[in-house]
Amino acid sequence: xxxxxxxxxxxxxxxxxxxxxxxxxxxxxxxxxxxxxxxxxxxxxxxxxxxxxxxxxxxxxxxxxxxxxxxxxxxxxxxxxxxxxxxxxxxxxxxxxxxxxxxxxxxxxxxxxxxxxxxxxxxxxxxxxxxxxxxxxxxxxxxxxxxxxxxxxxxxxxxxxxxxxxxxxxxxxxxxxxxxxxxxxxxxxxxxxxxxxxxxxxx
Numbered sequence: 001x002x003x004x005x006x007x008x009x010x011x012x013x014x015x016x017x018x019x020x021x022x023x024x025x026x027x028x029x030x031x032x033x034x035x036x037x038x039x040x041x042x043x044x045x046x047x048x049x050x051x052x053x054x055x056x057x058x059x060x061x062x063x064x065x066x067x068x069x070x071x072x073x074x075x076x077x078x079x080x081x082x083x084x085x086x087x088x089x090x091x092x093x094x095x096x097x098x099x100x101x102x103x104x105x106x107x108x109x110x111x112x113x114x115x116x117x118x119x120x121x122x123x124x125x126x127x128x129x130x131x132x133x134x135x136x137x138x139x140x141x142x143x144x145x146x147x148x149x150x151x152x153x154x155x156x157x158x159x160x161x162x163x164x165x166x167x168x169x170x171x172x173x174x175x176x177x178x179x180x181x182x183x184x185x186x187x188x189x190x191x192x193x194x195x196x197x198x199x200x201x202x203x
């Protein structure tokens with residue numbers, strides 16, 4: 001009887017997005033209830049925006065999320081909306097309640113296994129997130145090739161760098177959310193009330 005030959009795990013190309021909360025204020029770190037409230041608000045906001053862009057939550061980590069999209073454009077659109085929403089929110093809350101995110105996105109090969117996702121596509125997205133400036137998103141060249149003519153936000157090339165555990169130097173790009181003007185800011189405050197039930201801007 002012949003032994004079963006292990007089948008290679010199926011691979012696919014996907015856009016992987018990592019979000020990570022920047023360190024909270026000293027007040028939030030000392031106040032466990034406030035700390036938990038801000039983390040839960042972050043989670044509700046991410047999940048509220050994902051569904052509109054076809055994103056799939058792979059897992060929530062202590063300070064962020066690992067999310068998968070079929071293509072780069074919805075991933076970038078979701079990330080820009082998330083940063084714009086937080087920008088509008090942070091203008092209307094006390095300093096100790098501010099929440100800022102770093103976001104990294106890469107389009108590459110991944111493998112699904114036991115409800116998780118693995119591969120260089122995941123590793124590279126995680127490295128980009130670790131580099132990202134708070135309030136922005138850092139993306140790879142494979143993402144830029146798909147989205148640069150389709151997003152309103154400027155795409156800035158930062159150069160090539162060696163990323164930990166990545167074999168080759170990687171071109172890194174930064175995309176900042178569009179500046180929120182008065183009408184756009186008011187629109188986002190209205191949307192936030194829908195995304196975050198019970199949300200009230202605090203003086």
